[in-house]
Amino acid sequence: MTDFIDAFRTALGLIVTLDPDLVEILVLSIKVSLSAVVIASLLGFAIGGALAVYRFPGRGAVSAVLSALMGLPPVVAGLVVYLLLSNVGPLGVLQLLYTPTAMIIAQVVLVTPIIGALTRQACQDLLEEYDEQLRSLGASSSAIVATLLWDGRYRLITAVLAGFGRAIAEVGAVMIVGGNIDHVTRTMTTAIALETSKGNIALALALGIVLLTIALAVNASLIWVQRLANRLAYA
Amino acid sequence: MLDPTTPLQGVGDRLASPPLPVEIKGLVYETGGKRVIDEINATIESRRITAIMGPNGAGKSILLRLMHGLIAPTKGEILWAGRHADRPMAYRQAMVFHRPVLLRRSVAANVSHALGLRGIGRDKRAICVDDALRLAGLERQASMPARVLSGGEQQRLCLARALSLDPDVLFLDEPTSSLDPASTLAIERLLLDAQRRGIKVILVTHDVGQARRLAHDVMFLHHGRVIEHQDSQDFFDNPRSEGARAFLSGGLVL
Amino acid sequence: MKFHRRVLFGLGAAFLLASLASTGFAAEDDFIIVQSTTSTQNSGLFDYILPKFTEKTGIDVRVVAVGTGQALKNGRNGDGDVVLVHSKPDEEKFVAEGWGVKRHDVMYNDFVIVGPASDPAGIAGLKDADRALAKIAEAEAPFASRGDDSGTHKAERDLWGQAGVDPTKGSGDWYLETGSGMGATLNTAVGKHAYTLADRGTWLSFANKDDFEVLVEGDPKLFNQYGVILVNPEKHPRVKAEKGQAFVGWLTSGEGQKAIASYKIDGQQLFFPNARPGT
Ligand SMILES: Nc1ncnc2c1ncn2[C@@H]1O[C@H](COP(=O)(O)OP(=O)(O)OP(=O)(O)O)[C@@H](O)[C@H]1O
Ligand SMILES: [Mg+2]
Numbered sequence: 095m096t097d098f099i100d101a102f103r104t105a106l107g108l109i110v111t112l113d114p115d116l117v118e119i120l121v122l123s124i125k126v127s128l129s130a131v132v133i134a135s136l137l138g139f140a141i142g143g144a145l146a147v148y149r150f151p152g153r154g155a156v157s158a159v160l161s162a163l164m165g166l167p168p169v170v171a172g173l174v175v176y177l178l179l180s181n182v183g184p185l186g187v188l189q190l191l192y193t194p195t196a197m198i199i200a201q202v203v204l205v206t207p208i209i210g211a212l213t214r215q216a217c218q219d220l221l222e223e224y225d226e227q228l229r230s231l232g233a234s235s236s237a238i239v240a241t242l243l244w245d246g247r248y249r250l251i252t253a254v255l256a257g258f259g260r261a262i263a264e265v266g267a268v269m270i271v272g273g274n275i276d277h278v279t280r281t282m283t284t285a286i287a288l289e290t291s292k293g294n295i296a297l298a299l300a301l302g303i304v305l306l307t308i309a310l311a312v313n314a315s316l317i318w319v320q321r322l323a324n325r326l327a328y329a
Numbered sequence: 330m331l332d333p334t335t336p337l338q339g340v341g342d343r344l345a346s347p348p349l350p351v352e353i354k355g356l357v358y359e360t361g362g363k364r365v366i367d368e369i370n371a372t373i374e375s376r377r378i379t380a381i382m383g384p385n386g387a388g389k390s391i392l393l394r395l396m397h398g399l400i401a402p403t404k405g406e407i408l409w410a411g412r413h414a415d416r417p418m419a420y421r422q423a424m425v426f427h428r429p430v431l432l433r434r435s436v437a438a439n440v441s442h443a444l445g446l447r448g449i450g451r452d453k454r455a456i457c458v459d460d461a462l463r464l465a466g467l468e469r470q471a472s473m474p475a476r477v478l479s480g481g482e483q484q485r486l487c488l489a490r491a492l493s494l495d496p497d498v499l500f501l502d503e504p505t506s507s508l509d510p511a512s513t514l515a516i517e518r519l520l521l522d523a524q525r526r527g528i529k530v531i532l533v534t535h536d537v538g539q540a541r542r543l544a545h546d547v548m549f550l551h552h553g554r555v556i557e558h559q560d561s562q563d564f565f566d567n568p569r570s571e572g573a574r575a576f577l578s579g580g581l582v583l
Numbered sequence: 584m585k586f587h588r589r590v591l592f593g594l595g596a597a598f599l600l601a602s603l604a605s606t607g608f609a610a611e612d613d614f615i616i617v618q619s620t621t622s623t624q625n626s627g628l629f630d631y632i633l634p635k636f637t638e639k640t641g642i643d644v645r646v647v648a649v650g651t652g653q654a655l656k657n658g659r660n661g662d663g664d665v666v667l668v669h670s671k672p673d674e675e676k677f678v679a680e681g682w683g684v685k686r687h688d689v690m691y692n693d694f695v696i697v698g699p700a701s702d703p704a705g706i707a708g709l710k711d712a713d714r715a716l717a718k719i720a721e722a723e724a725p726f727a728s729r730g731d732d733s734g735t736h737k738a739e740r741d742l743w744g745q746a747g748v749d750p751t752k753g754s755g756d757w758y759l760e761t762g763s764g765m766g767a768t769l770n771t772a773v774g775k776h777a778y779t780l781a782d783r784g785t786w787l788s789f790a791n792k793d794d795f796e797v798l799v800e801g802d803p804k805l806f807n808q809y810g811v812i813l814v815n816p817e818k819h820p821r822v823k824a825e826k827g828q829a830f831v832g833w834l835t836s837g838e839g840q841k842a843i844a845s846y847k848i849d850g851q852q853l854f855f856p857n858a859r860p861g862t
Contacts, residue, residue: 181661181819189821191662192616192647226399227430231446231494232420241442245433273616273647276630291766292625293791327476328433 101299108300120304123281126194126268127261130201134261135254137206142213143239146221157214163207168200172267175200179271192273197281200267205257212253216246248323255316259309347497347529348410348421350374351396356405358391358553365391366402367553377545378520378530380561382537384576387550389533390427393500396531397424420447423496425504427533429483431475436467439475440490447494457493464519465489466512480507488516492523499523501532505539517543537577541565549573614643615826618655618663620734621764623809624648626784626853632842636833642826650733650764658682658812661819664827667834669734669809683812687835690843690854691808694738695786696799697769698724698778706778712802713746720748723757725777729768730760738807739780745804782807784853809854811835834858 108116145157177183179191179199190196220242228238243250265283272279274288282305289298351373358366365388373379381389394400396407398414407414414422432439440461444454462468465485470478475486488504501520505513513536520530520543534540540547540561547564549557549572557570568574623629624646633644649657651668658666659682666683668674677683696706696715704722706715719726728750729736743750750758759777761768765785772779773793781789786797799805811831816824833839840856847853 180657181821183660186661186821192645224430224432226394227426228446229399230397230422230424230426231443233446237446241432241446247433273645275616275645275647278645288625290770291621291764293766293769293789295770295791326433326474328474 097295097299100296101303104296105300105303109304116301116304118277119280119282119285122194122279123262123283124308126197126281127201127258130198130205130261131209131254131258133198134202134205134209134257135250137202138209138213138253138257139243139250141206141210142215143217143243145210145214146217146242147235147239157211160207160214161211164211166204166207168204168264168266169270171203172200172270175203175267175271191271192275192279194272194279196271197268197279200271201261201264204264204267205261208260209250209253209257212256213243213246213250216249216253217242220246245328248319248328251319252316255312255319259312262308262312263305345495345497345527345529347376347527348412349376349529350410352408352411353396354406354408356392356395356407357403358388358395358400359403365553366395369405369553369555371548371555371558373531373546373548375545376524376527376529378524378532378543379546379548380540380544381531381533381548381550382535382540382576383550383556388553389550390502391553392550393424393502393531393533397422397500399424421497422500423491423494423498424500425484425487425491425502427502427506429480429487431478431483431486434475435472436475436478436486437462437471439486440493443490444493461489461493464492466515481509481512484508485512485516488519492519496528498529498531501530503533503535505534505536513539537565549576613641613826614645615664615823615830616645616647616662617665617667617830618647618649618653618657619667620651620654620669621648621766622669622733622735622782622785623667625764625766626782626788627848628784628843628846628854631846632839635842636830636839639838640826640829640833642829644830648764650729650731651735651737652732655682658814661814661822663814664823665811665813665830667809667811669807670737671808671810673737674810674812678812682815682818684815686810686812687831688858689809689811689834690840690856690858691806692783692854693800694735694780694805694807695783695797696778697772697781697786697795698798699776700794700796701776702798703776704778707796707798709799710802712799712804713742715799716742716750717746717748719778720746720750720753723753725757725759725775726750727759727761727768727772727775727777727779729765730762731764733764734807735765735780735782738805742780742804784848787848787851787853808857 141160145153145160175196176191178185179188179196180186181191190199217239221238224242224245228241233241263283265287268279268281269284269287272281272284274280274284282301286298286301286305289301353369353371356366356369357364369392381392383389391400395402432442434442437458440458441454444457449457462471465488467482467486467489470482475483478486484504484507488501491499505516508516517539520532524530532543544561546559547561548555549564549570551572556572557564557568559569564573565577568577629646633646637643647657647663651670651673654666654668655673655677657663658677667689674686678686696712698706704719704724706718709715728739754760759771759775761771765781766789768779769781769785769789770791771777773791773795811834813824813827813831814822816822835858840858843854843856844852
């Protein structure tokens with residue numbers, strides 16, 4: 095119980111004083127996850143939109159794999175990226191292991207399936223309603239994808255926020271490919287893991303509280319976006 | 330409110346030249362193990378408005394979608410001036426669906442996007458959008474989300490959108506089913522005006538009065554077959570078939 | 584409507600900015616990567632000595648803290664320039680197989696057996712570490728093991744061997760293999776009122792001790808030697824041999840050794856430098 099009280103006091107202290115170490119890892123966490131989500135969004139929108147509209151052999155299988163990958167354990171994603179980026183791996187020449195870029199790549203691997211699968215679902219739902227109208231208007235397949243992505247924008251924003259929530263809270267992948275190097279690849283989550291292992295439970299919890307605050311903000315905006323969409327009859 | 334007297338400026342005064350006649354040959358469409366279009370043979374020659382009538386489930390909407398090329402027939406073919414309806418031909422057609430399908434965008438963007446899909450440049454689009462919205466009496470709602478419009482307003486927007494595309498052929502599936510009398514009248518004027526500008530209008534309607542006012546010829550469908558196809562005057566005054574007679578006298582068509 | 588447009592635009596712009604900003608991650612080259620163990624990192628030693636090295640040479644040292652086994656594995660993959668670990672036979676094998684250039688002794692610390700003050704197996708004050716383990720096994724008192732193939736885990740397995748006990752028979756029952764780092768294992772031990780073997784450094788700097796105490800210490804068998812190895816640039820050409828060698832040299836030099844000796848927690852020295860000069 096005292097740990098909890100300590101944690102809140104510590105958390106408040108860290109935030110109020112804008113503790114430079116906290117700010118550094120917070121900024122890095124957000125930078126990495128935001129970059130990963132931007133890249134994953136571009137990929138996910140393209141993949142999801144194409145899967146909803148284009149017919150090709152193996153389309154069902156690709157969709158199924160994409161959905162299954164939504165539940166990919168971060169550690170597995172981390173291991174795969176580690177093996178790719180390791181000096182003995184195929185991408186070793188790039189010298190990206192233990193850099194923020196490596197963490198971005200790992201999170202892209204984690205988040206793209208989420209955004210892709212949610213995008214596919216959103217587009218598919220819309221397509222059911224729009225298909226004949228759009229074909230009647232003479233839309234090409236790529237124009238249909240573009241139309242669906244824009245008309246599904248509120249659901250896509252939701253997907254992006256969900257992806258960001260997963261990225262920022264994930265520890266397994268960034269720990270492996272980032273190495274939790276102080277001032278280089280230490281993020282909120284790896285710092286929490288480290289402080290826990292040092293027995294600094296209160297500090298770890300305090301960091302957790304900061305992370306939770308971000309998660310709350312993300313979810314609040316999620317709800318706000320959904321409300322807005324409903325009000326405009328765009329849901 | 331609705332002002333059908335002003336022609337569509339952006340479109341210009343081009344006289345449309347619909348690819349007539351439409352020849353429907355041995356058309357069959359099966360779905361869900363059911364033959365919903367059953368060997369239709371018909372020819373539409375008139376440049377004026379054609380009405381398709383018939384009881385619920387007769388196959389009117391399906392026939393419209395077959396003619397528009399949205400679905401492929403199980404058997405048979407449809408020829409437009411002797412040619413199959415390939416894609417370029419579809420470009421010269423437009424359709425107003427029974428249930429309005431509006432994009433999750435503003436009223437103006439709904440028209441503008443349709444024009445964009447037909448490859449019309451931005452500058453020209455703006456003029457066409459203004460015209461279309463004036464036509465639909467929706468200028469003041471231009472920036473509103475389209476999907477919060479009332480049912481009737483949505484139907485009007487769909488029609489204005491279809492007209493803004495300046496088609497040669499316009500299909501309409503019960504376009505006035507949820508409109509008030511004034512809007513219905515305004516839309517009928519719009520359709521007559523479209524016909525005058527050379528657009529071939531093919532419309533499904535349950536409104537006998539409307540068909541009388543608009544149609545040059547009536548195609549009467551029942552159980553996926555064309556029971557009767559003749560001039561509207563004759564159709565309404567002297568229906569030849571039992572089914573049409575029962576339908577017109579308000580009886581149940583079996 | 585106009586407002587929402589603007590919000591959407593704002594969101595898009597924020598994303599774009601973020602992605603631009605992230606391309607600005609420094610691509611500087613003046614650093615080496617040291618694959619090391621959680622015990623050295625968690626004890627705070629690196630935080631204390633590395634700034635001294637960086638100040639002198641301008642070389643940044645990036646520490647990846649994993650278990651000894653994983654550190655050597657990563658070194659074998661060339662994913663590090665230097666390894667600093669504590670499991671002499673494995674280190675010698677690493678060098679013998681050509682993955683490392685040469686092994687140098689750096690320092691030692693010692694292991695301690697810690698446990699709850701209630702001491703259910705009655706081992707407090709024993710001078711003989713394997714005797715203590717035998718008593719724990721006999722009492723089937725809970726014991727938390729690293730279980731992660733780390734240097735500490737290897738040392739613990741040696742001790743069980745000398746005690747003539749196979750603790751894995753009690754695995755999941757009284758022998759708890761955490762499969763995680765020293766700190767996490769200490770947390771588990773405290774939570775489960777279990778004994779555990781810990782390096783003194785991590786133990787001293789561990790903040791969640793509860794009523795735990797050092798029960799057995801001072802047995803020479805608890806001696807814990809650290810070695811440092813430069814990863815072989817002939818195997819992995821991208822290894823920064825010069826900078827890595829500078830670090831190895833500094834650690835084993837008088838200056839580095841003094842830095843190690845002067846690191847203290849609560850007035851207690853944690854690591855005892857024992858590099859042989861000139862090697
Ligand atoms: N996918 C389908 N599966 C099974 N039956 C279908 C399917 N689509 C249409 N039908 C059937 O085809 C028949 C014709 O449908 P259609 O929509 O053309 O009727 P309609 O003449 O337009 O009727 P209404 O006046 O009610 O609009 C109906 O009996 C309908 O149940
Ligand atoms: Mg119908």
